[in-house]
Each structure stands twice: as C-alpha cells, then as structure tokens.
Amino acid sequence: MPLYEFECSTCGRNFEKDLPISVDQPDVHCPAGHRKVHRVYSAPPIIFKGSGFYVTDHHSSTSMNKSKS
Numbered sequence: 584m585p586l587y588e589f590e591c592s593t594c595g596r597n598f599e600k601d602l603p604i605s606v607d608q609p610d611v612h613c614p615a616g617h618r619k620v621h622r623v624y625s626a627p628p629i630i631f632k633g634s635g636f637y638v639t640d641h642h643s644s645t646s647m648n649k650s651k652s
Contacts, residue, residue: 592619 584601591598591613602609611620 588623588625589613589620590623591615591617592621593617597623 584603586599587602587609588597588599589611590596594613594615594617596613596615598614600609600611602611612618613620
C-alpha cells in the first residue's frame, strides 16, 4: 500500500498513513482526533540510472568545436 502524507488543518500536525490505491475519498483523522485534514502533495524521489546523467558522459558542442580547430 502506498504511504500518503496528510496535514491537520486544525493543529497543523503532519502525519503519514498507509491507504489502498482503490480508496477515492479516504476518511482520515488527525492522530489528535481532528477531522479537518488535507493531503500534502510533494515531489517523488528521483533516481537516475545509466549513462548520460553526468558531465563526464557527454561533451558540449562548444568543447567539441574548440577541439576540432
């Protein structure tokens, strides 16, 4: 199950909850018992694998033009 992050609108507390993907509108409550919570969206972690992601993997067009001269 994916882990979702929520924030309580009443107390401002951030918490995480495991929920199934099939749930459209989950009934989530703050650990302090408050009912007004909203989901916090954040960027997922990105891992680059393979070649082409480092400066040493390719040459810029200006460095290639200088070497040809």
